[in-house]
Amino acid sequence: MTTRPLFEARQLACIRDDRVLFSGLDFQVQGGQVLLIEGPNGSGKTSLLRILTGLRNPDEGELVWCGTTVVELAALFYQDVAYVGHMNGMKDDLSVTENLKFTQALAIAALSIDEGLRKVGLDGYQDTPIRYLSAGQRRRLALARLLCTQKRLWILDEPFTSLDKASIKMFESYIEDHVAAGGITIMTSHHDTGLPAHIVQKIELRP
């Protein structure tokens, strides 16, 4: 008997400005897997991710999380979802700690803020306002959000933008840890990932 998939997409379709980006898209992801979404620019990767987060409604099809459709789960779905999009979603005028505290206040805390910052190499920046951080540091902070909250499904849109090689490697190891603990990561990336092939499932979107 096969295990029931944790996250499942059935016949998803996305239409944008009268153009069909994709249709009839199916996939199933178990806990412990990374789903890598590939495809050239404009093939609908970001739209797909936004559909998976529930920010956008699919034009057709449905999403199922733990055997229940996302539409039925509504807000409950977000107990399990963490999303890092193109924008970091941080307030420039708040300090690093204030930003993470706010994120934790709206979710369930996992690592402490200091611990999370140490893991992404931002220890010592606790009281720095975001506006003084470099693009790479901001990205690392956005990723620290994932470590500081307890979510099973990570949805990451180009998480490695403006990160250096060492940071990418470091973060890939965190993705592995997350997945090894039974979580799921769904991501897009232009970079070749160094993730072990046996945990990675790939979807190719064609324009």
Place this chain on the structure above:
Amino acid sequence: MTTPSLLNAFLSVVRRDLILAYRHRAELINPLAFFVMVVTLFPLAVGADVELLRRIAPGVIWVAALLASLLSMDALFRSDFEDGSLELMVMTPHPLSVLVLAKVSAHWLLSGMPLILITPLLAAMFDIESDVIGILFITLFLGTPVLSLIGAIAVALTVGLRKGGVLLAILVLPLYVPVLIFASGAVDAAAAGLPVSGQLYMMSAMLFLAITLTPWPTAAALRMSLS
């Protein structure tokens, strides 16, 4: 599994917005300055006749408050929309309408409250009697939150648009009419020595209706603007 507390979330949103506003405290003056200036324009336009001014003062102050509130509305969701934190706020296990209510509350504390506090000063400039000032005060206290709550719907509808400004005014102003009518009606009645409890009850009713009903369409409109 513990669910994160809703009250805690509400308070964090309010606190965050207050801290952010404090970091830009110079900008807090703007709606207030606008309010005072608009009110000042009227004597310049209609002449310095004390009797006439006293008669139109409540209406003038209310129209100015309405415009000032409209002007500051646009900022309600804009920065959160632009830096992506609005997306994250939608993606929390809490009902979005409650978070919306938190944002509107913070916004009202920062934009509505100062207007109310400065009104006695303006009323004195128009030589309004002190018990009428009291009624004016109460109407502003009951009415400006309604303006913020109704305005939030229209802001949520237009937040994704680049040229939202004028459109926002067109969407919002017709909906402001009842508040304006009852508020200035109450002040006029008070000035004429008539009882005002009817109008004040109506305004309280509108406030409670607005608090309970408007967060839903605002939340729906935000979801729409994000998709």
Place this chain on the structure above:
Amino acid sequence: MLPWLTALMLALLAYGLYGGLVLAPADYQQGDSFRIIYVHVPAAWMSMFIYMMMAVSGAIGLIWHIKLAEIVSICSAPIGASFTLLALITGSLWGKPMWGTWWVWDARLTSELILLFLYLGVIGLYNAIEDNRTASRAVAILALVGVVNIPIIHYSVEWWSSLHQGPTVTKFAKPSIHIDMLIPLLVMAVAFKVYYAIALLLRCRNELVQREQGARWLDEILEEK
């Protein structure tokens, strides 16, 4: 269906106008100028009816994601706005001989004006949002908010002032209007409804064709013609 509806509308319109302008007796107070109500009153009724239609179909579109309902909703807006404008213009034309001024700040005229603003908001919002589906949803939300507000606005404006003569037709039990005047009025109302149906169908067809450009069923129909 369109030619039939058009014929029906023309017939009703002709009868209504003839009955209203020629057959109905002149009002003993207002003389012949009351005859403008044959346009004014049905237009005012339609302006509210269409707003309701817009909100209801908008809600249907919002809840069940039915494209056609969204289209009906947005296509109703310009028609409704025109009826509102018509009601306002005829109202002020009537006001000139009756009140001696083009515009009086009375309750129903003011409500009607605010209704026009609401329509303008809906149209403005729809045009401002590029994506059609998103725009339809925005319009639906706005129309629903408006519908909840209209009674409140109406009531508050009513309370604010009333110079207008009391309603004369809604009291169906004992209408204070002569039957010879009433029948053409109702006929005109039906004629306006049929006009709305025609305009709506035409607009919806347009909108549908534009939205579904490139859809296969559309190409097939076009080829048949």
